[in-house]
Amino acid sequence: MNFKHKYVFLLPGLIVLIGILIFPIIFTVRLSLSGWNSFNPGLDFIGFKNYVRLFTDDPRFWQSFFRLSFLAITTVFLQYIIGFALAHMVWKDIKFKRFFRVLFLIPMMTTPVIMTVIWRTFFHESLGPLNDFLSIFGVQPPWLSSPSLAKVSIIVVEVWQWTSFMFLLMLAGLLSLPKEPFLAAAVDGASPFKKFIYVTFPLMAPISIGAIIIRLIEASKIMDTVFVLTSGGPGTSTETSSFFIFIKGLREFQMGYAATASFTYLIIMIISLTIIVKVLTKVLMRE
Amino acid sequence: MKLKTLISALASVLLIGSQVAHADKWGDQFPHIAATGDIPGMCSYESMSKKDYSGRTLTINTHAIPVMGEPTALHAEQFEKLTGAKVEVTHTPAGDLYSKAMVPFQAGQAPYDIVFGFSNFINDWKRYLAPVPQEYVDQMEGVSASHKAIASWDGVMYQYPVDGDRHYLKYRKDVIDNPEMQAKYKADTGNELKVPTTWKEYGEMASYFNGWDWDGDGEPEYGSAEVMKKDDLMYAAFYSRSVAYAKNPSTPGGFFFDLETMEPLINNPGFVEALTDWVDAVNYVPPGGINFGLGDEINSFGGGQTLFSFSWDDAFVAAMQPDSPISNQVGAAQLPGADKVWNRENGMWDAKSNQAPFFVWGWAVGVAGKSDNKDVAFDYLCFFANGANHQADIGIGRFGVNPFMEEDFKADVWTQIGWDKDIAQSYVETLADMEKSTNRVFPLRVPGTFEFNSALATGTAKALAGQLSPQAALDEVYAEWVAILERVGADNVRDAYAVGVKMEDNEL
Numbered sequence: 133m134n135f136k137h138k139y140v141f142l143l144p145g146l147i148v149l150i151g152i153l154i155f156p157i158i159f160t161v162r163l164s165l166s167g168w169n170s171f172n173p174g175l176d177f178i179g180f181k182n183y184v185r186l187f188t189d190d191p192r193f194w195q196s197f198f199r200l201s202f203l204a205i206t207t208v209f210l211q212y213i214i215g216f217a218l219a220h221m222v223w224k225d226i227k228f229k230r231f232f233r234v235l236f237l238i239p240m241m242t243t244p245v246i247m248t249v250i251w252r253t254f255f256h257e258s259l260g261p262l263n264d265f266l267s268i269f270g271v272q273p274p275w276l277s278s279p280s281l282a283k284v285s286i287i288v289v290e291v292w293q294w295t296s297f298m299f300l301l302m303l304a305g306l307l308s309l310p311k312e313p314f315l316a317a318a319v320d321g322a323s324p325f326k327k328f329i330y331v332t333f334p335l336m337a338p339i340s341i342g343a344i345i346i347r348l349i350e351a352s353k354i355m356d357t358v359f360v361l362t363s364g365g366p367g368t369s370t371e372t373s374s375f376f377i378f379i380k381g382l383r384e385f386q387m388g389y390a391a392t393a394s395f396t397y398l399i400i401m402i403i404s405l406t407i408i409v410k411v412l413t414k415v416l417m418r419e
Numbered sequence: 420m421k422l423k424t425l426i427s428a429l430a431s432v433l434l435i436g437s438q439v440a441h442a443d444k445w446g447d448q449f450p451h452i453a454a455t456g457d458i459p460g461m462c463s464y465e466s467m468s469k470k471d472y473s474g475r476t477l478t479i480n481t482h483a484i485p486v487m488g489e490p491t492a493l494h495a496e497q498f499e500k501l502t503g504a505k506v507e508v509t510h511t512p513a514g515d516l517y518s519k520a521m522v523p524f525q526a527g528q529a530p531y532d533i534v535f536g537f538s539n540f541i542n543d544w545k546r547y548l549a550p551v552p553q554e555y556v557d558q559m560e561g562v563s564a565s566h567k568a569i570a571s572w573d574g575v576m577y578q579y580p581v582d583g584d585r586h587y588l589k590y591r592k593d594v595i596d597n598p599e600m601q602a603k604y605k606a607d608t609g610n611e612l613k614v615p616t617t618w619k620e621y622g623e624m625a626s627y628f629n630g631w632d633w634d635g636d637g638e639p640e641y642g643s644a645e646v647m648k649k650d651d652l653m654y655a656a657f658y659s660r661s662v663a664y665a666k667n668p669s670t671p672g673g674f675f676f677d678l679e680t681m682e683p684l685i686n687n688p689g690f691v692e693a694l695t696d697w698v699d700a701v702n703y704v705p706p707g708g709i710n711f712g713l714g715d716e717i718n719s720f721g722g723g724q725t726l727f728s729f730s731w732d733d734a735f736v737a738a739m740q741p742d743s744p745i746s747n748q749v750g751a752a753q754l755p756g757a758d759k760v761w762n763r764e765n766g767m768w769d770a771k772s773n774q775a776p777f778f779v780w781g782w783a784v785g786v787a788g789k790s791d792n793k794d795v796a797f798d799y800l801c802f803f804a805n806g807a808n809h810q811a812d813i814g815i816g817r818f819g820v821n822p823f824m825e826e827d828f829k830a831d832v833w834t835q836i837g838w839d840k841d842i843a844q845s846y847v848e849t850l851a852d853m854e855k856s857t858n859r860v861f862p863l864r865v866p867g868t869f870e871f872n873s874a875l876a877t878g879t880a881k882a883l884a885g886q887l888s889p890q891a892a893l894d895e896v897y898a899e900w901v902a903i904l905e906r907v908g909a910d911n912v913r914d915a916y917a918v919g920v921k922m923e924d925n926e927l
Contacts, residue, residue, distance in 0.1 A: 170543045170866065171867055258705045258706040258707050363710075366710070366884035367880045368880065382515070383514060384867075
């Protein structure tokens with residue numbers, strides 16, 4: 133067989149890779165160097181004008197990025213704590229273990245947009261059931277009208293929706309742990325707390341890092357929840373990077389500038405997540 | 420001669436008779452027009468039934484159900500039955516109508532023969548749309564002049580008139596006209612309770628009637644329902660509040676920009692005063708009112724939750740429907756005005772009463788220039804807006820089809836569907852007076868309209884949320900508008916804006 137034939141076999145995969153990954157990125161970079169908007173559609177070349185505008189004259193983009201960072205880190209942290217706790221609970225032999233395992237997975241199986249519409253109704257300040265109930269105690273929090281509570285509402289919805297995913301990964305990790313370290317800890321008379329701190333948690337470190345990174349990648353794209361629940365409001369208090377890019381690109385039709393924001397955001401995320409992986413590995417997998 | 424006249428009269432009787440027969444036939448077959456039957460015309464049921472579009476497929480991108488989406492689908496089904504054409508209707512959320520058409524337009528494609536949007540898209544869309552053929556324009560005798568102007572650009576009609584929208588005041592007649600309430604209000608505030616003629620009066624009354632059960636239904640009611648949600652048409656609500664303070668008939672030459680210099684006027688004291696009022700309004704809207712989109716506003720006022728509202732006809736028509744708890748208890752009036760108006764020429768307030776109607780864009784629809792089915796598409800649109808369909812559609816609040824025909828401004832049209840005579844009269848007079856006004860403001864229809872309005876929505880939303888003061892928020896909008904002018908080109912914007920200014924200055 134001719135040595136070069138192996139390239140022929142690689143070709144289909146290579147074409148798919150170029151088509152779905154390389155081409156869109158290259159096109160986005162090219163688009164980011166153009167002034168494509170509703171009035172001037174087309175790939176003209178304006179140099180780095182869009183990048184200069186983004187870095188020197190658009191605090192809204194950076195505010196949305198820092199807001200996103202806060203929302204993503206907070207929600208993933210809460211999802212990790214709750215997901216791990218629930219997984220730990222049903223890992224043990226408890227009654228109705230199978231029922232709870234399925235129950236905890238339900239939120240993840242629902243459609244995010246539909247669930248967010250339901251949550252929006254739930255949080256509705258004059259017609260929603262939550263404030264209707266709370267009015268018994270004389271309080272009616274402005275869930276979606278106050279900048280701080282609107283963020284809390286988004287966190288609640290995100291945690292409710294995606295803790296299941298964390299639960300699933302952590303449960304899979306717990307079920308795959310070897311029994312010997314636990315037997316050794318039992319022989320040494322370790323308390324349940326010490327068993328968790330010195331055995332379970334360190335053994336779960338690799339899967340924890342994987343789960344946190346997967347969720348951080350997903351959480352950094354928070355869009356549907358914000359879109360449906362608050363539309364980035366009140367004001368711009370819940371606007372995230374994805375929502376900002378959506379507004380610039382598909383509402384205002386500043387395609388060139390939206391591509392600039394997208395590509396910059398991609399680079400920032402790659403750098404940030406690389407650093408986070410290194411830090412998590414160092415912290416969670418230390419001796 | 421007499422014989423000729425007699426024959427002519429007999430012929431007319433026979434013709435009318437045959438039309439009535441058709442009306443009965445079509446009214447029986449299509450319950451939607453049962454009240455009127457078919458109304459003769461170029462695009463009547465009878466005329467359409469004679470067309471044969473078998474084997475042709477028409478694609479339409481329209482709004483989500485119900486507003487405009489429901490009548491689009493209903494008339495598509497009727498059109499299929501009459502002509503044999505296949506009509507595929509896609510429903511899209513309001514915010515995505517623009518991009519869903521623009522992306523293929525810019526790529527040189529026409530996945531939809533017909534695209535629904537808003538009339539202020541006209542400047543960005545017109546180069547991709549087919550002009551409405553003259554034969555269709557000629558049969559639009561009943562369409563109001565202002566609406567024809569909104570649907571056209573440089574004398575060429577690109578958008579087929581199916582809806583006419585304007586903002587006006589809606590109020591609870593059972594409260595404002597109630598002598599007991601008037602006495603109570605007078606005793607408590609020292610002021611008269613009447614239909615507010617200024618935004619200050621509107622704010623005072625709305626504040627007074629906020630947070631207590633003034634209609635005895637066991638639930639608290641509130642002052643006003645307004646569209647305050649960012650990216651949900653809030654900029655239109657802000658313009659409605661601004662016109663009284665910033666549209667000065669003594670200073671023609673632009674409301675949004677100074678046409679000569681293209682200097683944005685958006686942060687002048689007139690607009691700042693309006694935004695200051697609007698920030699105060701956060702205190703008299705229902706809980707969560709700062710997040711009200713148009714649907715919430717319609718439901719809130721239409722459901723009897725507030726004293727006032729101002730926006731499109733939909734809320735008023737919804738409130739007047741028989742299933743509404745406040746049916747026949749609402750009134751319509753011009754948007755409130757102001758006791759002063761900003762004079763940008765001398766940089767001072769003119770201390771005079773000022774009121775300006777705002778002709779907000781309405782639903783608009785066009786046919787793609789690259790469509791292979793333009794003939795079918797224009798027939799569909801003509802059928803959509805034919806006399807029988809139009810009369811049936813305007814009486815259903817959720818349809819979002821509002822008056823734009825001269826005929827619609829007659830009270831009888833509305834009393835026939837159950838409205839009280841005085842309410843119908845005040846409604847049509849309100850609409851007709853807007854048509855007659857010489858101090859009107861038309862929507863911004865320039866290249867990059869979406870950028871300008873989005874920047875305004877962001878700035879005003881920040882002020883409503885307390886993130887910025889009204890002046891700081893509008894200064895931010897001003898800076899953004901200057902940047903947009905630079906990107907799009909001030910001359911390009913000026914050319915387009917001049918058309919709107921001519922309409923506002925009564926030169927068209």
